[in-house]
Amino acid sequence: MGFRKDFFWGGATAANQYEGGYLSGGKGLALQDVITGGDGRQGIPRRMALKLADGSTKFIDRRNEDVPAGAVPYIDENTYYPSHVATDFYHHYKEDIALFAQMGFKSFRMSINWTRIFPHGDDEQPNEEGLKFYDDVFDECLKYGIEPQVTIIHFDLPLNLAVQYEGWLDRRTIDFYMRYVETIFNRYKDKVKYWLTFNEINFCRDYTNLGITEASKRPDKVAQAVHHLLVAAAKTVILGHEINPDFMIGMMINFSESYPEDMNPLNTLQNIVEQRARTFYTDVQCFGYYPEYKWIEYKKAGIELNMEEDDLDILARGTVDYIGFSYYSSSVATINKTAKKTQSNLTSAVVNPYLKANDWGWQIDPVGLRIVLNRLYYTYHKPLWIVENGLGAIDVVEEDGSIHDPYRIDYMRQHIIEMKKAVDEDGVDLMGYMPWGCIDVVSAGTGEMRKRYGFIYVDMDDDGHGDLHRAKKDSFYWYKKVCESNGEDLD
Numbered sequence: 001m002g003f004r005k006d007f008f009w010g011g012a013t014a015a016n017q018y019e020g021g022y023l024s025g026g027k028g029l030a031l032q033d034v035i036t037g038g039d040g041r042q043g044i045p046r047r048m049a050l051k052l053a054d055g056s057t058k059f060i061d062r063r064n065e066d067v068p069a070g071a072v073p074y075i076d077e078n079t080y081y082p083s084h085v086a087t088d089f090y091h092h093y094k095e096d097i098a099l100f101a102q103m104g105f106k107s108f109r110m111s112i113n114w115t116r117i118f119p120h121g122d123d124e125q126p127n128e129e130g131l132k133f134y135d136d137v138f139d140e141c142l143k144y145g146i147e148p149q150v151t152i153i154h155f156d157l158p159l160n161l162a163v164q165y166e167g168w169l170d171r172r173t174i175d176f177y178m179r180y181v182e183t184i185f186n187r188y189k190d191k192v193k194y195w196l197t198f199n200e201i202n203f204c205r206d207y208t209n210l211g212i213t214e215a216s217k218r219p220d221k222v223a224q225a226v227h228h229l230l231v232a233a234a235k236t237v238i239l240g241h242e243i244n245p246d247f248m249i250g251m252m253i254n255f256s257e258s259y260p261e262d263m264n265p266l267n268t269l270q271n272i273v274e275q276r277a278r279t280f281y282t283d284v285q286c287f288g289y290y291p292e293y294k295w296i297e298y299k300k301a302g303i304e305l306n307m308e309e310d311d312l313d314i315l316a317r318g319t320v321d322y323i324g325f326s327y328y329s330s331s332v333a334t335i336n337k338t339a340k341k342t343q344s345n346l347t348s349a350v351v352n353p354y355l356k357a358n359d360w361g362w363q364i365d366p367v368g369l370r371i372v373l374n375r376l377y378y379t380y381h382k383p384l385w386i387v388e389n390g391l392g393a394i395d396v397v398e399e400d401g402s403i404h405d406p407y408r409i410d411y412m413r414q415h416i417i418e419m420k421k422a423v424d425e426d427g428v429d430l431m432g433y434m435p436w437g438c439i440d441v442v443s444a445g446t447g448e449m450r451k452r453y454g455f456i457y458v459d460m461d462d463d464g465h466g467d468l469h470r471a472k473k474d475s476f477y478w479y480k481k482v483c484e485s486n487g488e489d490l491d
């Protein structure tokens, strides 16, 4: 009973939110480098500065406004961009990995910046300095017996591919991506065994992930680009197993639970329909084919995918070895169009009166995690790995430098208790638990630093002020006990 002996206790990060060094070592510009910060609680969105086709410039809300055709994102010199320094893993990786080792991490999730390896995305040759950086990072992890888990694409697209090719809409992007994948697979095949393809693939639908202009007006183009992502993900699995049969290559999805509002059958039906925004991806990546409901949806919308002859075969052969997923909160499905809504992970959610929420409105639901574990395991029968979970909160540094974060400990304790029940009582095969932002990083949704998840505090604020020194929060010592006791000591 209890978690498996080789359970991966660890933590998760992503290059564009953590690494900084945005032009160091030959790195090129990625779309994430041209997105500003914002303020989630004040409703100030993250923005992008654009040079428009007529020569004028303008800022847009990167999530709720389309990038017009012909527009080119640029860096406005009077604006602060949080990814440029982030929390500077680029220069602090040795110190940070040593701290992870102190906590007893067995695994560390990070992503590779595509533009550190291929600065423009379509380069013929990789950038050796970028490759060397990750060699050093992996060596440092392995020195402490920490298994790296690498996300190949974490909300990441070279700016050049967006501007010159319209990103994933252009089939050639699959080839550029595969060149990147082949390069890193060959280079790191003896250092990295666990991979994830596209972070939260179900949220990769906008310009910053797909590179499609006027995305909201072009659902057919979005569907086409998503098809390219799925083919690319399947090709990754096939190629990875050829390069090293021991590779474990997972998908990565945000799987929030959702409940029908009440006993009205129409709300249960609504829930099934809403769940398809997630299960479409797990169905394709685990079963190896498009589910019938998706073909019907596309047919009704007049969407016809351009497929190459062997696409369906690639999808069938490229099914994943495990399911990696993020879980933070849950939602409610209802046919009531005026139901009260709150914020959630990169989206909004209907309010559930049974749950409390964090400062950003995300509803906290540990039991929902057990439900998701059951749903995924008993649908797909693949090992599961929770590769993100955690509480975004404002931390206060006391005069003596200590940081007391009982709210974070409590959140994680409740989720680990439910995880344990899923393993012990429900028989779910769970590989690991990687709390998000194990060290403070920039928020993906709001671009803020004040929204912190870490066990380790980093001195950096929303305007780029801070000396970047690291400090252990109370949760650091708590999580150390959790790792060392294999999840038995949660006090």
Ligand code: BGP
Pocket (backbone or CB within 6 Å): 014, 017, 199, 200, 254, 326, 345, 346, 388, 392, 436, 442, 443, 444, 445, 446, 451
């Ligand atoms: C997920 C992303 C992460 C991360 C996390 C927390 O959507 O995969 O990159 O940031 O959510 O979200 P936020 O940073 O918006 O609080």
